[in-house]
Amino acid sequence: MLLTNRLKLAVANVLKNNYQFEINPDEILISDTKPEFEGDYTLVTFPFSKPLSKKPDDLGQEIGALLTEQNSWITSFNVIKGFLNLVIAEETFVHFLASSSAREIAQMEGRTEKIMIEYSSPNTNKPLHFGHLRNIFLGAAVSNLYKKCGFDVIKANLINDRGIHICKSMIAWMKFGNGATPQSTGVKGDHLVGDYYVLYNDTFKKEVEAMVTQGIEKEVAEKTAPILLEAQQLLRKWEAQDEETIKLWKQMNDWVYAGFDVSYQRLGVSFDKYYYESNTYLLGKSIIEQGLLSGVLFKKEDGSVWVDLTADGLDEKLLLRGDGTSVYITQDIGTADLKYQDFQMNQSVYVIGDEQNYHMQVLKLIMQKLHHPGADGIHHLSYGMVELPSGKMKSREGTVVDADDMMDEMKQMAQKNTEELGKIEGFTEDELQELYQTLGMGALKFYLLRVDPKKKMIFNPKESIDFHGFTGPFVQYTHARICSILRKAGAIPEAPTTYVHMTKAEKKLLQLTEQYEQVLWQASLEFNPANLCNYLFNIAQHYNSFLPNHPILKAEDEAIRNFRLHLSRLVKHILADGLLALGIKAPQRM
RNA sequence: GGCCCCGUAGUUCAAUGGAUAGAACGAAAGUUUCCUAAACUUUAAAUCCAGGUUCGAUUCCUGGCGGGGCUACCA
Known part of the structure; x- marks a missing residue:
């Protein structure tokens, strides 16, 4: 048993046997003795002063005497201002060293819980940047740590492979690419696609500027720039399963995956299970239907479906549009359900930036209200953004540090x-x-x-x-x-x-x-x-x-x-x- | 506007409500006939402000000031 735990037990015993004071050993505070004092571990006696009606110093003296008397592995003590410093016998450490040498280190007591850790979760329109690295290293490290503690760990990656962002890269490639491929250019696939994403944004910016000089209002221009309309048209074609569009989409995503694979390998990370938004973005509707039936959710006059989270201090949140199509959270509800169906894990961890704190809070709340069996296990491992001294990294402005x-x-x-x-x-x-x-x-x-x-x-x-x-x-x-x-x-x-x-x-x-x-x-x-x-x-x-x-x-x-x-x-x-x-x-x- | 997070040495980070707030980089000074000097030793240097709770507050509560995020029938 760990020394601090043994100490807590020993103290709890003294309190119980000599003072008739029952306490959970975990609530006893044992800390490393500060280097300037004599001793190895320190018990803070203040918390017991009041219930036992004794001065902290006296209490320290008494407990110290009892501890050394009752435990041969505690050799001596001193008390300074209510802090009881304990000296641990050298043999205790020598024995620990001997046993550690024999069994190697850290063979942890096994736990049987199953935990899924989703991390990385990139978009497929640009290469990984420095911010992704924090996500990836965190996810990988936490996965390793849970494995070491005996958990059954599933490392998952949810790839955001669909949506307007990839259509932007696609349209730029169609207009300016001249059939360029990673092979023909020698550019890593994710970077190649990312270059067209940048090109899209440059073109967009120029078009908007040109429209503004023609007297069109900026806000209008930003919504009607030709290349944006083309990208949106492409997204509609994608959703209609247009053959040519799907073919190009697959092609460009494959380039990106090949590029990611190289990066992941170099980063030394891997995944047990991949989820793709193109497969999951329609999920969630049936769960929402059930929620409607059970009365957890409600429908407005225009047919849109909402959940009322005002009692939890949040707002009303839209779950399905009036035309019956999905929004972001619809998909996440579906994916959460799918994950649980696949693995029935006790915990489902999402490594996602803190900008999505609200979103993740809403997701968990909804799942709980729907009494989904995986709901309570949802945990958002929220991390802060990596910023440059000049501020946030923005891929559109080219200020990102590439991974x-x-x-x-x-x-x-x-x-x-x-x-x-x-x-x-x-x-x-x-x-x-x-x-x-x-x-x-x-x-x-x-x-x-x-x-x-x-x-x-x-x-x-x-x-x-x-x-x-x-x-x-x-x-x-x-x-x-x-x-x-x-x-x-x-x-x-x-x-x-x-x-x-x-x-x-x-x-x-x-x-x-x-x-x-x-x-x-x-x-x-x-x-x-x-x-x-x-x-x-x-x-x-x-x-x-x-x-x-x-x-x-x-x-x-x-x-x-x-x-x-x-x-x-x-x-x-x-x-x-x-x-x-x-x-x-x-x-x-x- | 509403909700949430964050303010610690010059800088980047620590500190389950506990002792004189720890490190690292940078600055100043030193250590190599000796197992790797990518190291070690020493010095200077900080809790945003004002209250409150407590034996004790960087930590908890309230109010300021400063910074960030979220708040779309976008993803």
Whole structure:
């Protein structure tokens, strides 16, 4: 059992047996003792002061005495201003180290729940950009984390392959493309289609300007520009299943998918199930019919169908148009139902930007009102937008940072850094290329994952992404250093069972390693990989600062050497394992 | 207008209501005959404002100020 949980239990026992005070152990606050004080873990006694009618300081003294008396693994204590600092026996940590070495790390207790995580979910009219990367890395990391915690995870991707946006790319290609293909131009498919989307917008803008100079009002021009009308006409033809239109649509989407596949592979992410809006956009109507019958929904005079969410503090929301056609939310209701039919998962997570908070709230509410079995499991993993110092990225204005370009740039930066440091000896050219990729992606992923998903983040392309400090490469570097030491150490004897003179740094490192499993759970349940990033950086930092004054291979004696080797190996395992959960590889050498 | 989110060192981020608010980058100074200096050590530097709840508030509540999002018979 985890040490903090054991402590909570021990405290709960003392309170119950010696003070007749019953409390749920989970409600007891145990935190790491601050470095400036003596001790490993700290109990805050204030909350018990009132119910037990005792001064926090006295309470600390009493509980401290009882705890050390009743638990051999708690050796001593001190009380400062109501904070009870507890010293944990070194043997406890030594035993933990030995057991960790034996069973490898983090074999988690299995959970049987099934969880679907939908992420990426791109439009097919343009390539992936920096904002998508945050979505993709989050989705992939959360999927990994839940898998580690034993859940049955389904990674889903809902592709937005239909609608006016793809028609815009199509019309531009028809007018200006001259039959260009990825093969004929050598341009990656998603980029090629994206280029025509940009071309559409340029043309549109010019047409509007021309109309305005002719004296037409801007708002009118923006609704009647010829190329827009053509795109809308194309959408109608698509909906009417016009053969030529469908053929071109399929063709251009296939180009995009081929391009996405290349990017996904390079990003190191994959999906178990793809959904396509062209297949799902008509779903949902029958569910809405049922809702009408059961009286959850209502129909207005013009035949449109609505749900009244005013009691939940929201508005009335349209679900079906007067002519019986679907709107966006109709489709999402249908897709949610389809997903549930396919997998009957306990939780259905949507990794979607916070601009859709309202939409997702509405979706869940409607599903709940309809008593859909999957309704309560719907969870919106909402994340903040990635912004540039100049503001939001806008694909129409060409201010987006392209995902493929970003990956190239990161790899080049890794190469530049490595070469400048002269660390290329002993690698083949292939190994170097792989290393640059590993380091570049490590920096990129860590950079995007280290911030709380809820918060919007600002990315400054000029300052770009660092390889020093709180970064992926820092953690990777620490891992590589340990690997190097272990290589030189050769075969390692059995883990020690006793160790007398543990330094403060050694004990702290062990304490951190013991908390790893807890961090994984917390990061999963909170859908927050940033927790893991912080933890990994913290433990790497502690290791790096431990290293200069704790010789390992040249330790004073065999026992110390062996202990430090095992400690190092455990840290190495955690770094590699944790990075992997973030989707980051840990190189043996760098 | 209505609803929601966010304001922490110069900058980018931490801090389940708990001790003297932590890091990183940047700035200043130092460490390499020693297991990878992509590292380590030291210094300076912050909770938007005003109230309230509490033994204790960056955190919770109210009101300002500042920034963002949503609010379509668009997707």
